Amino acid sequence: MISTPICDMLGIKYPIFQGGMAHIADGKLAAAVSNAGGIGIISAMNCDSKYLKEQINIAKSLTDKPFGVNVMLMSPYTEEVAAFLAEEKVAVITTGAGNPSRYMDIWNRAGIKVIPVVPSVALAKLVERAGACAVIAEGGESGGHVGDLTTMVLVPQVSDAVKIPVIAAGGIGDGRGVAAAFMLGAVGVQLGTKFLLAKECSVHQNYKNKVLKATDISTIVTGKRLGHPVRSLRTPFSREYSKFEYSNISDEDLEKMAVGALRLAAKEGDEKKGCFLAGQIAGMLNKEQTSKEIVEEIFEEAETILNGAKVWVK
Numbered sequence: 001m002i003s004t005p006i007c008d009m010l011g012i013k014y015p016i017f018q019g020g021m022a023h024i025a026d027g028k029l030a031a032a033v034s035n036a037g038g039i040g041i042i043s044a045m046n047c048d049s050k051y052l053k054e055q056i057n058i059a060k061s062l063t064d065k066p067f068g069v070n071v072m073l074m075s076p077y078t079e080e081v082a083a084f085l086a087e088e089k090v091a092v093i094t095t096g097a098g099n100p101s102r103y104m105d106i107w108n109r110a111g112i113k114v115i116p117v118v119p120s121v122a123l124a125k126l127v128e129r130a131g132a133c134a135v136i137a138e139g140g141e142s143g144g145h146v147g148d149l150t151t152m153v154l155v156p157q158v159s160d161a162v163k164i165p166v167i168a169a170g171g172i173g174d175g176r177g178v179a180a181a182f183m184l185g186a187v188g189v190q191l192g193t194k195f196l197l198a199k200e201c202s203v204h205q206n207y208k209n210k211v212l213k214a215t216d217i218s219t220i221v222t223g224k225r226l227g228h229p230v231r232s233l234r235t236p237f238s239r240e241y242s243k244f245e246y247s248n249i250s251d252e253d254l255e256k257m258a259v260g261a262l263r264l265a266a267k268e269g270d271e272k273k274g275c276f277l278a279g280q281i282a283g284m285l286n287k288e289q290t291s292k293e294i295v296e297e298i299f300e301e302a303e304t305i306l307n308g309a310k311v312w313v314k
Contacts, residue, residue: 010092017191027054031062034065036290043072093112121161137158144192168181170279206270
C-alpha cells in the first residue's frame, strides 16, 4: 500500500486531500473522504463562523477521523474565521486566494497543521518561512481560482524550493495522475473535480451531469482582467461573462456579474445563470462513486502503475 510522509504527519491511510470547493465541500463530504482514509475538507468560503461551526459539528457526528477546513483569504469573514478555527483546533487548515502568513502564528500555536495552496515558488517559500508544515502546489488545470503555471512545471519547482512536503493539485483524477505527481516530487495529491461525483457530495445533480458530459475542451478561464482568473465549464453564463470581459464594461459591473453564480450552479443547478467550476480533468470522469470507492480505486491504480513501471522503463 502507498504510504508517504504526509500520511504519518496527519494520521491518514492515503495521501489524498479533498479540495475545499465553495458551496460544495461541506461537513458531510469531508467526513466521507476522511472515513475513506484521506483528509476531507470543509470550505469556509465567504461565510461566518456560525456556518462553519454547523459544518464542523456535522463532520464530527459522521467521523472520528481527522478533517480540515479551507479558508478563503478574500472572504470578509477571514479574521473571524481564523480566530474561531484556532479555538476549535481543527486538525488541518488549507488556505487559498492569498497569503495566510498573518494567521499562521495563531494556528500553529493551536497545534493546527497549516497547509496553504500555492500557485508559485515564491509563495511556497514565503509560507514555509511563516510556519507551514506542507504546501499544496496547484496548477492551472484545476477548477476554481487558478494560477498561470501548470501542475507539470509547478510541482517539481516547488519540491526543489522547499524542505516541507508538497501536495500536488490540478489535473489529477485517477491513479495515473497520482503516480505522475509522485514522480514530480509530491508526497500526496489534492482532488476537487473528482469529488464532485462522490455520492456523498450534495452538489445539484445538474452540476454532476455537466461534469459527466464534459470533454477535454469543456472548460474556460475567465476573470483574468480582474486579477483572479477562474476555471469553469463552458455554459451560457461563462460564455457571456467572457464576452463582457473584453468589452468596455467597468470592472465593478463585471465583478457584479459573477456574484451568486456559483451558488446558483451548486445549489439550484441553474444551467443558464450558474457558474459550474470544474478542472480540465472533467473530460476524463464518467461515473459517480462513493468517496471510499474513489479513493481506493485511485490508489490501487497508482500502485499498479508504480509497481509495473519497469515494464516500459528500463
